[in-house]
Amino acid sequence: MCGIVGVASKGPVNQLIYDSLLLLQHRGQDAAGIATAHEQFFNMHKAHGLVRDVFRTRDMRSLPGNSGLGQVRYPTAGSSDSVDEAQPLYVNAPFGITFVHNGNLTNWRELREALFRVDRRHINTNSDSEVLLNVFAHELQLATTGTSLDENTIFNAVASVHRRARGAYAVIAQIANYGLVAFRDPHGIRPLCLGSMQTEHGTEWMVASESVALTGCGFTLVRDIEPGEAICIDHDGNLSSRQCADNPVLTPCVFEYVYFARPDSLMDGVSVYDARLNMGEHLGDRVAKTFRLGEIDVVMPIPDSSRPSAMQLAARLDLSYREGFIKNRYIGRTFIMPGQAVRKKSVRQKLSAIDMEFRGKNVLLVDDSIVRGTTSRQIVEMARAAGANKVFFASAAPAVRFPNVYGIDMPNQKELIAYGRDTAQIAEEIGADGLVFQELADLEQSIRALNPAMKNFESSCFSGDYVTGDIDAEYLARLSSQRSMPATAGGEMTTDNKND
Numbered sequence: 215m216c217g218i219v220g221v222a223s224k225g226p227v228n229q230l231i232y233d234s235l236l237l238l239q240h241r242g243q244d245a246a247g248i249a250t251a252h253e254q255f256f257n258m259h260k261a262h263g264l265v266r267d268v269f270r271t272r273d274m275r276s277l278p279g280n281s282g283l284g285q286v287r288y289p290t291a292g293s294s295d296s297v298d299e300a301q302p303l304y305v306n307a308p309f310g311i312t313f314v315h316n317g318n319l320t321n322w323r324e325l326r327e328a329l330f331r332v333d334r335r336h337i338n339t340n341s342d343s344e345v346l347l348n349v350f351a352h353e354l355q356l357a358t359t360g361t362s363l364d365e366n367t368i369f370n371a372v373a374s375v376h377r378r379a380r381g382a383y384a385v386i387a388q389i390a391n392y393g394l395v396a397f398r399d400p401h402g403i404r405p406l407c408l409g410s411m412q413t414e415h416g417t418e419w420m421v422a423s424e425s426v427a428l429t430g431c432g433f434t435l436v437r438d439i440e441p442g443e444a445i446c447i448d449h450d451g452n453l454s455s456r457q458c459a460d461n462p463v464l465t466p467c468v469f470e471y472v473y474f475a476r477p478d479s480l481m482d483g484v485s486v487y488d489a490r491l492n493m494g495e496h497l498g499d500r501v502a503k504t505f506r507l508g509e510i511d512v513v514m515p516i517p518d519s520s521r522p523s524a525m526q527l528a529a530r531l532d533l534s535y536r537e538g539f540i541k542n543r544y545i546g547r548t549f550i551m552p553g554q555a556v557r558k559k560s561v562r563q564k565l566s567a568i569d570m571e572f573r574g575k576n577v578l579l580v581d582d583s584i585v586r587g588t589t590s591r592q593i594v595e596m597a598r599a600a601g602a603n604k605v606f607f608a609s610a611a612p613a614v615r616f617p618n619v620y621g622i623d624m625p626n627q628k629e630l631i632a633y634g635r636d637t638a639q640i641a642e643e644i645g646a647d648g649l650v651f652q653e654l655a656d657l658e659q660s661i662r663a664l665n666p667a668m669k670n671f672e673s674s675c676f677s678g679d680y681v682t683g684d685i686d687a688e689y690l691a692r693l694s695s696q697r698s699m700p701a702t703a704g705g706e707m708t709t710d711n712k713n714d
Contacts, residue, residue, distance in 0.1 A: 218385075220282070238423055251281050398440070425481070468673045473519055483668070495530055539596075569600045575601075578607075
């Protein structure tokens with residue numbers, strides 16, 4: 215999982231891209247990078263760290279140009295510490311291309327082998343993003359006749375990428391002496407949207423993972439990039455688009471709405487905030503069927519993403535709502551941190567309990583999801599230590615029982631607390647007096663109710679059904695085995711270094 219952005223402007227874009235990456239920082243806190251195009255040159259700076267730490271004044275001055283792209287990423291198991299695997303990535307042929315990618319290819323090993331043996335292209339890292347970049351570059355080279363480049367050539371190349379690549383990918387590329395290209399996989403698993411700004415010099419364009427990056431920088435959300443669609447924006451600001459996939463079907467990742475996206479974003483026509491309110495409505499019905507409401511004194515969210523669901527749940531059940539935990543906003547997300555020991559330490563640093571809100575009360579804690587259970591267990595312990603009489607727990611998402619292979623870092627099924635356990639056993643494992651999970655049908659309906667045209671979802675981590683049709687037990691076993699291996703700088707990884 216990561217955040218990506220591309221800008222085609224009438225003036226310098228370095229500050230615009232920097233500001234948009236700040237707005238996407240929640241999607242990745244491990245590394246950040248920007249690449250701009252100026253005259254006949256690409257300029258790039260990337261490093262490990264938060265956006266505010268990666269870019270200094272001297273770095274910004276070294277990024278001239280009226281078009282560019284950027285990315286923030288979070289680390290995954292097996293990730294190399296090499297900054298070479300941070301993005302943007304670059305190849306010099308054909309034309310010269312810089313490239314950012316959000317998602318994860320499920321057939322990247324086969325593609326890497328074909329690139330080496332058939333396409334005669336060298337891959338210098340273990341990143342599936344570098345594989346995807348080289349597949350795009352190779353198909354662009356095959357589609358080009360002569361030395362000129364136009365949108366039809368680019369669209370044909372993207373169509374060839376769709377035929378070769380499987381998995382999740384939202385991509386923004388910058389082609390030297392042409393402009394920006396953006397495209398989304400035929401399932402639209404990862405989000406990508408388009409915004410515009412009218413200026414006295416003409417229309418400026420921005421493409422980003424979430425609408426909040428657009429609106430926060432003064433752009434107006436135009437629409438989402440459709441599954442399988444590609445758009446081209448040349449240096450004069452002319453935009454063209456084409457559907458490049460044979461059978462595109464919108465199947466967005468449901469976990470984006472549960473956890474990753476900011477609540478003030480619109481994704482595929484759905485307000486993330488409203489979707490989370492709906493999740494609270496459905497979860498409230500589940501709570502009412504499972505617990506005796508007279509036993510619950512107060513409802514409390516685990517900040518921040520569960521707050522809308524908790525508020526709506528409390529309102530629906532006519533229960534008191536309180537903020538019992540204070541969050542230190544300078545600690546990263548524990549779910550996406552590498553290593554169990556780091557996550558355990560981080561939970562205590564990230565949250566602190568207000569004792570008076572817990573003392574002598576039966577508390578219902580609401581979280582967006584339970585993945586490994588590390589955070590949930592420690593939060594229950596904190597509530598009891600603060601004086602709670604009983605601690606009940608409700609998850610706005612169903613039990614996570616299967617690996618996600620499309621860009622979320624939970625590829626080892628045995629790491630999931632729900633693996634091999636029923637709800638009562640999970641409650642015992644996290645130390646709760648009772649536990650309720652959202653039903654998958656209710657979760658999907660929470661989103662679909664806001665956009666009835668959205669028929670399908672990528673919900674594999676809950677259901678075990680993988681929309682690309684190429685994931686079997688052997689594939690998952692290989693992922694699990696590789697994840698169990700110690701990470702080395704040059705070792706093979708479970709998936710891409712920045713996305714999952």
